[in-house]
Amino acid sequence: xxxxxxxxxxxxxxxxxVVCLEHLSKxxxxxxxxxxxxxxxxxxxxxxxxxxxxxxxxxxxDPRFGRPGTITRTRVIELSESGALVYVHxxxxxxxxxxxxxAVLDYLKPDPDWDSVWVxxxxxxxxxxxxIALKRRSEAGGYAIVGSRIVLMHNNKIQMYGGRxxxxxxxGYNIGLGADRDATPDIAAVEAExxxxxxxxxxxxxxxxxxxxxxxxxxFLYAEEVDWCLRRGAFALGYAHDSIVRHSHGATIGSNxxxxxxxxxxxxxxERSKMLLTKRFYPKAFPLIMLFTLILTTxxxxxxxxxxxxxxxxxxxxxxxxxxxxxxxxxxxxxxxx
Numbered sequence: 001x002x003x004x005x006x007x008x009x010x011x012x013x014x015x016x017x018v019v020c021l022e023h024l025s026k027x028x029x030x031x032x033x034x035x036x037x038x039x040x041x042x043x044x045x046x047x048x049x050x051x052x053x054x055x056x057x058x059x060x061x062d063p064r065f066g067r068p069g070t071i072t073r074t075r076v077i078e079l080s081e082s083g084a085l086v087y088v089h090x091x092x093x094x095x096x097x098x099x100x101x102x103a104v105l106d107y108l109k110p111d112p113d114w115d116s117v118w119v120x121x122x123x124x125x126x127x128x129x130x131x132i133a134l135k136r137r138s139e140a141g142g143y144a145i146v147g148s149r150i151v152l153m154h155n156n157k158i159q160m161y162g163g164r165x166x167x168x169x170x171x172g173y174n175i176g177l178g179a180d181r182d183a184t185p186d187i188a189a190v191e192a193e194x195x196x197x198x199x200x201x202x203x204x205x206x207x208x209x210x211x212x213x214x215x216x217x218x219x220f221l222y223a224e225e226v227d228w229c230l231r232r233g234a235f236a237l238g239y240a241h242d243s244i245v246r247h248s249h250g251a252t253i254g255s256n257x258x259x260x261x262x263x264x265x266x267x268x269x270x271e272r273s274k275m276l277l278t279k280r281f282y283p284k285a286f287p288l289i290m291l292f293t294l295i296l297t298t299x300x301x302x303x304x305x306x307x308x309x310x311x312x313x314x315x316x317x318x319x320x321x322x323x324x325x326x327x328x329x330x331x332x333x334x335x336x337x338x
Contacts, residue, residue: 001031001113002031002114002115003009003031003033003113003114003115003193004011004023004030004031004032004033004114004115004117004118004135004203005032005035005104005108005114005116005117006032006033006034006035006117006118006120006131007035007037007099007101007104007105007117007118007119007120008020008034008035008036008037008120008121008122008184009036009037009039009101009122010036010037010038010039010040010044010048010099010113011038011040011044011094012040012044012047013040013077013122013123013136014044014047014048014051014052014121015051016123016248017036017041017051017122017245017336018047018051018052018054018127019125020120020121020122020123020124021034021055021079021086022053022173022233023057023126023127023128024084024120024126025055025062025079025082025084025127026082027082027084027126027131027132027282028082028128029131030132030135031082031086031270032118032131033084033087033114034085034086034087034089034108035083035086035087035089035104035108036052036083036086036087036089037089037091037097037100037101037103037104038088038089038090038091038139039091039093039095039096039099039100040094041090041093042162044075044077045088046135047123048088048226049075049077049088049096052077052088052186053077053084054066055077055080055086055185056073056078056079056080056081056082056232057077057078057079057084058076058077058078058110058212058261059076059077060117061074061076061087061237062083062170063067067096067102067103069092070090070095070099070102070103070106071090071091071092071103071107072090072092072211072306073089073090074087074088074090074107075087075088076088076201077078082120083191083300084111084238085106087201087311089103089104090105090163091103092176094222094326095175095217096217096220096325096326097215097217097219097220097221097222098214098216098217098219098220098224098267099179099220099223101119101214101215101224102214102215102217103207104117105209106169108312113204115138115205115206116135116138116203116204116205116206117203117204117206118131118134118201118202118203118204118277119199119203119204119211119225120200120201120202120245120317121200121247123245123248123249124200124201124223124246124248124249125245125246126148126152126201126243126244126245126246127243127244127245129242129243130148130201130245131203131243132145133240133241133242133243134146134201134203134240134243135146135159135203136240136338137238137239137240137242137243138203138205138238138240140234141191141238143236143237143238144204144205144207144208144236144238145202145203145205145208145228145229145230145232145235145237145238146197146198146203146235146237146238146239146243147160147162147194147197147198147200147201147202147203147237147238147239147240147243147280148166148200148201148203148243148244148245148302149161149240149241149242149243149245149247150198150200150201150247151181151246151247152244152247152248152249153246153247153248153249154248154249156310157178157181157182158176158177158178158180158183159177159198159200159247159249160174160175160176160177160180160198161175161185161190161194161197161241162175162176162178162191162193162196162197162198162224162230162237162239163175163194163196163197163198164194164195164196165192165195165196165226165230167278167289168279168288168289168292169289169292169296170274170275170277170278170292170293171295171296172196172226175190175193175194176190179265180317184241186219187239187241190214190239191237191239192237194237194239195226195229195230195237196226196228196229196230197225197237197271198225198227198246198250199224199225200247201243201245201247201331202218202225203240203243208232210234211235212228212231212232212233212235214233215227215228215326216228217275217316218276218324218325219269219272219277219324220269220273220324220325220326220327221266221269221273222269222270222273222274223240223252223274223276223328224261224273225281226277227277227281230277230281245260251310254263254268257305259299259300259305259308259310260303260304260305262305262308264308264311264330265330266325267288267300267308267310267312267315267329268275268312268314268315268318268329269313269315270312270315271293271297271313271316271318271319272315272316272318272319272321272323272327273307273308273317274293274316275293275316275318275319275320276319276322276324277321279311279319283308290320293316294313295313295315297309297316300312309320314329315327320337
């Protein structure tokens with residue numbers, strides 16, 4: 001029987017994952033298994049596993065192996081309430097958002113029975129019928145990637161139905177942003193406007209992954225879902241309005257709306273990833289977009305976020321230069337390259 005692999009990337013945020021799993025444990029259909037890839041090291045892996053054992057009991061791990069050098073340990077928990085399996089993987093280090101997702105995809109690869117994956121942020125609360133709504137929309141419309149109705153926790157308003165990429169600004173536009181949670185959009189219009197699906201809740205069928213390939217790991221964080229969708233070729237994007245997922249919007253990495261309060265790590269990679277994506281997909285327009293986005297970084301200064309203005313400039317310049325992977329400026333001083 002086919003099943004869906006639910007993929008969650010963790011980084012020392014077991015409390016978020018516990019809440020997310022509380023909601024996932026109420027999902028009965030379709031058949032699914034949860035895969036959590038912990039990027040935060042051995043102690044975080046042990047903390048995560050210990051916290052999740054409160055939902056069920058540990059079972060014997062199956063013998064599948066992921067890509068060498070990505071997953072070092074796996075423990076499996078069977079949920080008492082639903083019977084679903086939760087695989088907790090320890091990544092070899094902080095291998096990034098896409099790296100962790102790809103590690104799970106490689107782990108799943110030998111299994112012939114999975115037909116889709118549901119990439120879900122750890123700071124989300126999916127409704128009990130969120131997954132079945134995604135699957136039904138995918139099958140009904142022939143969609144390879146389907147997004148949910150993303151609702152912000154702090155105000156109960158829409159974060160987005162889907163995304164449109166504004167190439168000249170190198171920024172996304174959240175379709176439906178600020179709408180009432182229970183508003184009814186024109187679904188066909190949303191799907192016609194979409195360039196990408198929100199990475200907080202992203203349902204992807206197996207043929208897409210096997211044809212287009214894995215997420216691009218060079219970004220490390222941000223823009224990976226946009227890149228994946230822009231590479232989709234003839235595959236189509238869909239929107240499942242009945243799939244409701246509440247989202248706290250980046251609480252664990254400091255990527256909130258306040259430019260003063262955003263973490264330097266978030267600001268830097270956000271600006272860098274925009275440049276990397278632009279260079280890849282819009283190379284002819286890159287010089288002009290580069291200037292536009294340089295001007296846009298001044299929004300930090302206008303809001304008095306002077307420290308993050310400097311960080312944004314550094315991230316922008318890193319993207320212009322084409323730097324990828326974990327940024328060395330955020331490594332401990334004793335391990336930075338000289």
